[in-house]
Amino acid sequence: MLELKGIHKTFNAGTINEKRALNGIDLKLEPGDFVTIIGGNGAGKSTMLNAISGVFPVDQGSIVIGHTDVTSLPEYKRAKYLGRVFQDPMMGTAANMGIEENLALAARRGDARTFRKGITAKERELYREKLAPLGLGLENRMTSKVGLLSGGQRQALTLLMATIKKPSLLLLDEHTAALDPKTADKVLQLTDEIIRRDQLTALMVTHNMRNAITYGNRLVMMNEGRIVVDIKGEEKQNLQVSDLLKKFNIENDRMLLSE
Amino acid sequence: MISTILSRLVSLPGAMPGAMAQGLIWGIMAIGVYITYRILDVADLTVDGSFCTGGAVCIMLMLAGYNVWLSLLAAVAAGMLTGLATGIFHTFMGIPAILAGILTQLSLYSINLKIMGKSNQAINVDKFNLLVSLRWVKDAAVRNPLIMIAVLYWFFGTELGCGIRATGSNPNMGRAQGINTDFNKVLGLMLSNALVAFSGALLTQYQGFADVSMGRGAIVIGLAACIIGEAVFGRIFHNFALRLLSVALGSIIYYIVIQIVLVLGLDANLLKLLSALVVAVFLAIPYWKGKYFSKGGKK
Numbered sequence: 001m002l003e004l005k006g007i008h009k010t011f012n013a014g015t016i017n018e019k020r021a022l023n024g025i026d027l028k029l030e031p032g033d034f035v036t037i038i039g040g041n042g043a044g045k046s047t048m049l050n051a052i053s054g055v056f057p058v059d060q061g062s063i064v065i066g067h068t069d070v071t072s073l074p075e076y077k078r079a080k081y082l083g084r085v086f087q088d089p090m091m092g093t094a095a096n097m098g099i100e101e102n103l104a105l106a107a108r109r110g111d112a113r114t115f116r117k118g119i120t121a122k123e124r125e126l127y128r129e130k131l132a133p134l135g136l137g138l139e140n141r142m143t144s145k146v147g148l149l150s151g152g153q154r155q156a157l158t159l160l161m162a163t164i165k166k167p168s169l170l171l172l173d174e175h176t177a178a179l180d181p182k183t184a185d186k187v188l189q190l191t192d193e194i195i196r197r198d199q200l201t202a203l204m205v206t207h208n209m210r211n212a213i214t215y216g217n218r219l220v221m222m223n224e225g226r227i228v229v230d231i232k233g234e235e236k237q238n239l240q241v242s243d244l245l246k247k248f249n250i251e252n253d254r255m256l257l258s259e
Numbered sequence: 260m261i262s263t264i265l266s267r268l269v270s271l272p273g274a275m276p277g278a279m280a281q282g283l284i285w286g287i288m289a290i291g292v293y294i295t296y297r298i299l300d301v302a303d304l305t306v307d308g309s310f311c312t313g314g315a316v317c318i319m320l321m322l323a324g325y326n327v328w329l330s331l332l333a334a335v336a337a338g339m340l341t342g343l344a345t346g347i348f349h350t351f352m353g354i355p356a357i358l359a360g361i362l363t364q365l366s367l368y369s370i371n372l373k374i375m376g377k378s379n380q381a382i383n384v385d386k387f388n389l390l391v392s393l394r395w396v397k398d399a400a401v402r403n404p405l406i407m408i409a410v411l412y413w414f415f416g417t418e419l420g421c422g423i424r425a426t427g428s429n430p431n432m433g434r435a436q437g438i439n440t441d442f443n444k445v446l447g448l449m450l451s452n453a454l455v456a457f458s459g460a461l462l463t464q465y466q467g468f469a470d471v472s473m474g475r476g477a478i479v480i481g482l483a484a485c486i487i488g489e490a491v492f493g494r495i496f497h498n499f500a501l502r503l504l505s506v507a508l509g510s511i512i513y514y515i516v517i518q519i520v521l522v523l524g525l526d527a528n529l530l531k532l533l534s535a536l537v538v539a540v541f542l543a544i545p546y547w548k549g550k551y552f553s554k555g556g557k558k
Contacts, residue, residue: 053435079437092435094428097421102432105425108418108439115414118421161436 001201002029002169007051007061009225021047021223025061029169029203034195036212037205038244039222045205046087048222049171052203054078066168080110083162085155085175092158095147099138099157102146103127106161130160136192152183156190157209163194170195170202177207188215209248213239221248261262267522277278278518280391284461285403289488289510290411290503291454292481298415299427299447303347304360306455306481308367309341310474313456314463315374318382327388330459338456339449341367346445371471379470382463389464403461404507406456412500414450423447455481476531480540484510486541 007025007113012018022044037045051058052065054075062071065081067098086092093102106120107176122224124142125128134156138149146154155175172191176184192215195202206212212219219236221229221244231239288310295303309439313334320330341363348359372378384392414420425433426443433440455477463469487504496505517534521527 074439075434076437076439078437082435084435086431086435091429091431094425094432096428097424101421101424105432105436105438111437113418113438114415115419120417133338140443253279259354 001031001033001066002027002052002203003062003064004028004048004052005064007048007063008059009051009056010059013059020226022051022058025225025227027227029201031201032199033204033218034200035204035218035220037203037214037220037222038207038209038212038248043222044225045222046173047201049084049205049226051175052078052169053082053084053171078211081168083109083165083167083168083170084251085158085162085170085172087174087177089151089154089158089178092161093146093154096145098143099131099146099149100124100127100142102157103130103161103164107164109165109167124139130164130244134160152179152187155179155183155187159187159191159194163198163200166198166200168201170200172202172204174205174207176211191215209241209244213241213244219244264523267524271519271522274518274522275515277393278514279464279511281462282514283404283507284391284458284465284505285456285514286484287407287461288458288477289481289484289506290404290407291451291458292452292478293485293503293506294411294447294451294486296482297427298424299444299451301356301444301448302360302478303342303345303369303448303451304478305341305345305363305448306360306477307474308364308371308457309338309452310459310462310477311371311471312337312374313339313459313471314469314473315371315380315471316456317460318463318469319374320395321382321387322380323402327356327390327464331390331457333334334456334460335453338453338459341456342449342452345452346448349448350441350444361486368471375469375471378472379468380396381468384467389467391461391465393465395523404504408500408503408507411503415499419446423450476534479531479534480510480513483513483534483538483541486538487512490541495540501525 002145004025004027007022009022010018010020023049025044037048039045050056052063054070054073054077058071062069064070065078068081070078070081086091094105097105100119100123128139128142128165131142136153136156137155138157146157149157159175175191176187179187188211191204194200202216204216217236218230218232219239220227288306292303292306295301316337317330317334319455321327325333338539344366345356345359345363348354348362349356350360354362384390413426422438423443423446425436425438426440427447430440431442459469459474463472474543485506486509488505488507491512492501492508496502517530520533521530525533
């Protein structure tokens, strides 16, 4: 569903601030894979997701989603294949547009935007039905501006927007990090439900090892712009936080020794 | 002193139709400014140049014997091109929006001189079939802004128009939802400057001439109209069409106020200073509100 081959990205190349953010990433996802990604600050987790979504061009390597090579496509064209939820709740929605208008924009992801109506009466009904199960009461304030919603509500809405049109790949970039623990749990459970229900392929960056173990069928650990641990199948199911810490420390030590 | 002011005020009612007609014509320009300033979240200074471009293209075509509607259409097309230029400076060449607008505005000064051949051109109201004029205020002056508002209301409700609104509201979200934000910025700038040029063409007919400096400070008048409209009608007008209407009404209020201060004996040379200061204060009010009046739960 996704294939990354030899992805390299260096920021500020040739200057004193040079940062090798991605250092040869190879990753292949099967349809239905739900991969959690962990790693320290600056390991390249978010950079990898941004490289996939085309926020910047990569220096080397290729990115294939489904059967399409998207390496040279601009961000807005790749959006056709991707659903994205960001760390910052402000980033995924248009604050001074209504809830239903945001959903209508998302429902047209990847389609040509024409002189047809931006939102139809039929759609409004559909969105109301989709919002109700979130249990946030958003279905009763469809025309409210999204700027009036709380961070948790906005993330739940962004998640719905990212999946309202089934994406080939769902990218979740620490999407619960800015929320309080209770709300974060709720949004995570919702995420898991949607991914199972729609059988989505997903990449989820998280700082929380327990979440990384609980959710998904595969776990990837990154360090210094590389994938250093890749656990799947039965091993992933039986994984404990202590195992992960051990691996994490070994990798950290190895990196320290090598420098 | 008071008696002189009173005697001047007597002449005010006679000046009102003129002020309202001017306000309506500039109101179309103000709606153009609203599209960039409020919807696209870009302060576009192209308008100071494109306003005159519209007037220049219209008057030269009419003097050459073309039909008034065709001349207006050409003025609108010329306005679109000015927006396209700013859009290309901004998106393709990566120049900050304000600077891109200033660059276009400066180049338009030369272009406007070239279009007109000299710094101003007059048109005789008796010999040409003008839509609006100082001599009369046809109902076209009132109808035009209303038609514009209806068309814009429809347009910003389409998928394309929603894309422009999303681009202005949150470009990151826009791109994540597959919206070509660069294209939408260019489109918004073109639409805005088309309206501005249309307004310039109408004003040229109204006053019977086009002048190379007729657009100077247009952006400030546009902002003033937006801000006055929001301040006066913001609490009761929530619907998009009504908000556009409030901008047009804001422009009329602006011209009535200007007329009043002129009648009261203000030196006409000080008008632009006054306009700029009024806009500055109104722009500062939301900032001051947040900074000085939000403590202690006061509302």
